[in-house]
Amino acid sequence: MQKILFITWDGPQTSYMEGLFLPIFNAIKKTDAIDFHVIQFTWADQSKTDSIRKIADSFGIHYAAYKIQRKPIALLGSLFTLFQGKSFLQQYIDQHKIDVVMPRSTMPAVMVNRLRLKNTKIIFDADGLPLEERVDFSGLSKASKQYQWLKKEETRLLIKADGVLTRSQKAIAIHLKTIGNQFHDKFTVVFNGRNPEFFQPYASQKTAVRKMLGIPEDDFVFVYCGSLGPQYGWEEMLTIFKSYHTIKSTARFLIVSGNPEFVKDKIPEELQNSIIVKSVPFAEVPKFLSAADVAFAIRKPTFSMQGVAPIKLGEYLLMGLPTIASAGIGDTETLLENVPGTFLFEHNDAQAIEKAVTFVANLKYDPLLLREAGEKYFSLKKSAESYRKAFQKL
Template structure:
């Protein structure tokens, strides 16, 4: 069986290497699924070479179609009218059985490419509500032309699909309702963003902790955030909580792991009094677990908008697998199913000041408790819900259900 993953993205995200390649590697080794990746990207040669090398290491076929990001409408038109033919040729040349486009733009290209290829099955990785995220965070209007075009593509992809992948039960309900009459919601499979529990594991290193913070203090608390920077990720709210915790314990540090350090540094200009206690680092993917492991509390905050009902924050699983207690937000995908009523997590109902202040008290109390106990609980929950092997099994069940 041969599967082609089609995606459209830039160099500022690493989900091919970090999320999908470990899944594809195991699908190949455990279930003999030959995996191919066709990436539309505006990343430079260094970026492409890095991804190409990662794919080769995981025995995954990889090919790039370059996108001119300066003229996005023209690039999208070219992708649909011209590059879709390249996708079709790739499918025919390699004898692809299943095409899996990620999100709306890739779905539009694939729908054009598989027109007439009746034996090719479509496994649509809806991966959130892309157009609704742009309404929530990028200024799109729900009545605007762009939004309506994306919704039309989503509808057509759902109706043409043999299977659909989503990241939350709420996303399943939303897309089933959008797909219209007589749509079989049983073709939608909820997939979690699993991680390798052997890689993402508690790896506390006291020497590294002291080294990176240039500190000789034996025990100082560390808060951590790992991921992208943007309006949905609540940077100011994290800094508010950190500032309050720092007032309670002046030894507290804030470690920010991100692929966008320059943006973080600019945001930190508004927090001069705290800047000396914040460390911003860009580290290799394989180094992330050891950096997470030195932290005592992790931020998994997101702004609880409509589109966030359909996401599954990758970092939530990484934090828990590394044994780090988390501070999260309600209404984000299925987060509440995983960490409701547990000691190692606290969830904010919303981002009002009163709830931020309550989270500060939870952080301070958690830091005052036996950290081994809460770390062990976090690890157990991580293994239960975010083990990569479970995710791979979910993918394989979705693939087998295509018939």
């Protein structure tokens, strides 16, 4: 049986481990002789890591959390964790006789670059374009020593790895410009799969959830589910909703997010009673999505966004929800090219807001066709197949 060690570095707000990676690995191991191990470097508290461990145990996946130090300052704590973490990883790999290490993104790459790996293969999950994302949204300068060092580490592992995972074809093209086309065959696009049995329309829940939220049965409801921040198109979503609200004053906007404080002071006074902000456990997300009529999957189409696969798009489609999605985000245009009930929001179009409102006002769709598109591109089965393809290249 092949032993694969997945290594990731996460903040406490993310739910990628329990909501994305563990279910994907579980789907793979149902048909393949693979023993998955996961080490998550995180500064989440123990209750969070205990809940993840419980899910991992239920899937038969080995899980360990390693504490990221945040003192005396975050940067120094991270450097200390990298130094200590490398030794921990080396010991774990040797002890468990790991066949393949799969570091996700930059910080795990730094540690893996320093491991002594004799007969162990490397699959580098390059994720999106994480360093460029920090340039676009976190103020990291390409001229800084931090960026140049991390970029060097990323490039080193892109070349060294036996396989590389990305979330879009565009990301592959960008990486090949850095390391050369001779490495093309080692790249594989993998899909962010969701469980169709978990994300499915709950017509019976719609009335109950709306009643709980104080939303009348006939009101039209927009929904956004996910992280909030500069890259997630808050201004665009708010403007679209506000414009539609002038046409239909009973419309509501439901925001489901793990960091609701972002919008605390950003909701206009006149919309205070029309916008509902909730933070709910991941297990309840489909129930709340069931209350909606149309969903937002908007992100600012910066350079780095070419590398991402918006996971929420898959959730919405599996729920049979019409969706307004940004163009220029990963391979979104290709995926939604022939999917009725979806609208590509062109950020550079001066009439984009007006067109989005018109799309909503004249909305006609078949939820079954939307769900079919979700299953085609975003199901666990599709995701497992894409990972399996990468493993077979080794």
